[in-house]
Amino acid sequence: MATPDKNTxxxxxxxxxDPEIPVVxxxxxxxxxxVVIEQDKVxxxxxPTFAGCPAMDYMRDEVLQVLQENGxxxxxxxxxxxTQWSSNMISEKGRQAIKAFGLAPPPMHDLHxxxxxxxxxxxxxxxxxxxxxxSPFGPTLCRSIHYCNSxxxxxxxxxxx
Amino acid sequence: xxxxxxxxxxxxxxxxQLILGHRNSEWTGMGPLLEEDIAFxxxxxxxxxxxxxxxxxxxxxxxxxxxxVAFMRHADQFHNCQFVELPIGEYDFSLMRHFLFDHxxxxxxxxxxxxxxxxxxxxxxxxxxxxxxxKMHADVFIKKLGNATEESITRMQRSLxxxxxxxxxxxxxxxxxxxxxxxxxxxxxxxxxxxxxxxxTKVLNExxxxxxxxxxxxxxVGGRTGKHTEHLQPLLDEMAEVFRVDPTAEW
Numbered sequence: 478m479a480t481p482d483k484n485t486x487x488x489x490x491x492x493x494x495d496p497e498i499p500v501v502x503x504x505x506x507x508x509x510x511x512v513v514i515e516q517d518k519v520x521x522x523x524x525p526t527f528a529g530c531p532a533m534d535y536m537r538d539e540v541l542q543v544l545q546e547n548g549x550x551x552x553x554x555x556x557x558x559x560t561q562w563s564s565n566m567i568s569e570k571g572r573q574a575i576k577a578f579g580l581a582p583p584p585m586h587d588l589h590x591x592x593x594x595x596x597x598x599x600x601x602x603x604x605x606x607x608x609x610x611x612s613p614f615g616p617t618l619c620r621s622i623h624y625c626n627s628x629x630x631x632x633x634x635x636x637x638x
Numbered sequence: 639x640x641x642x643x644x645x646x647x648x649x650x651x652x653x654x655q656l657i658l659g660h661r662n663s664e665w666t667g668m669g670p671l672l673e674e675d676i677a678f679x680x681x682x683x684x685x686x687x688x689x690x691x692x693x694x695x696x697x698x699x700x701x702x703x704x705x706x707v708a709f710m711r712h713a714d715q716f717h718n719c720q721f722v723e724l725p726i727g728e729y730d731f732s733l734m735r736h737f738l739f740d741h742x743x744x745x746x747x748x749x750x751x752x753x754x755x756x757x758x759x760x761x762x763x764x765x766x767x768x769x770x771x772x773k774m775h776a777d778v779f780i781k782k783l784g785n786a787t788e789e790s791i792t793r794m795q796r797s798l799x800x801x802x803x804x805x806x807x808x809x810x811x812x813x814x815x816x817x818x819x820x821x822x823x824x825x826x827x828x829x830x831x832x833x834x835x836x837x838x839t840k841v842l843n844e845x846x847x848x849x850x851x852x853x854x855x856x857x858x859v860g861g862r863t864g865k866h867t868e869h870l871q872p873l874l875d876e877m878a879e880v881f882r883v884d885p886t887a888e889w
Binding site (some may be wrong): 529530557558563590591592618 | 673676677679680681683684685686687688690691757760761763764765767768770771774775777778
């Protein structure tokens with residue numbers, strides 16, 4: 478079998494989801510930074526959302542499994558900080574899926590996230606930005622906890638980082 | 639670039655992160671309110687994650703694998719400052735330690751983002767974004783409790799006075815300062831200390847708390863060369879208990 482091209486492999490990888498937000502693929506999340514094909518070797522480059530993310534090993538194993546199921550022999554995954562993950566790397570499709578999942582998607586930023594930005598996150602339920610930050614830390618490393626003054630609901634955000 | 643100097647820098651940073659991460663995790667299930675329980679647990683996870691990045695870098699430089707390095711050393715082989723090994727105490731102390739430590743930690747990684755040692759600069763560019771949340775969290779609560787009631791102000795002041803000499807000890811110069819500065823690896827502990835004082839003073843000035851005079855305080859040093867309080871070894875024994883019983887265990 479001829480080695481498939483990068484786009485084909487990216488399509489396969491869209492089936493691998495973030496275990497903590499199972500509606501967003503690793504491709505849309507931006508943690509797959511490259512697919513390198515050299516002769517018949519395939520290497521997927523990944524970067525962690527958070528250095529302490531406990532799901533990283535799980536995600537790497539899932540990627541390897543998908544590649545093997547599609548007939549790639551001895552695939553490799555390399556995890557590095559060569560490209561540093563930022564929430565700006567989440568695709569538009571990913572943002573919509575995050576919102577549909579009930580989490581506020583992260584606002585785009587210039588890599589200087591400050592508290593002012595977090596004090597007016599749009600509520601994923603009613604879209605009001607009359608909200609407050611309750612805690613910059615939530616049930617997973619990538620989430621913060623907020624409260625909407627308008628619809629009086631607590632909500633979580635996928636943190637801008 | 640001198641490898642010995644680089645390793646010393648990586649070890650002390652990793653050990654600070656691992657030990658403070660472990661201390662933070664002692665708040666899991668015990669926080670004074672649910673959000674704080676979650677915050678200290680999350681910061682614990684971040685800190686241990688950061689130490690793993692540093693230990694992996696050391697492994698690339700020929701040191702043992704991260705688990706062995708984390709779990710098999712005796713207290714006198716650890717390079718963390720004494721500040722991070724102190725017991726969590728009451729919440730006021732843990733909060734003050736978190737505030738004092740993370741102001742410096744964020745600036746440290748902002749500086750390291752420009753390091754001439756590329757693996758470190760790449761990692762620092764990522765980790766500093768995570769650390770912004772640690773500083774943000776600390777600042778909110780220091781401003782709240784440093785301005786709230788007589789009791790909260792008194793307790794925060796007592797914690798600040800107790801913690802400050804230990805916090806100054808974070809910046810104990812290494813024997814390799816000049817070499818690290820010359821080679822562009824790191825701007826040096828003294829430079830960092832000045833930026834740290836400026837950064838945390840700015841926040842404390844928005845509270846009722848009085849900052850001790852840094853010139854009049856004797857920093858608590860020794861941690862960087864393996865001299866520790868009686869609190870470190872029991873922490874290591876607890877942390878490594880499973881690994882020492884069965885090094886092949888997965889958890």
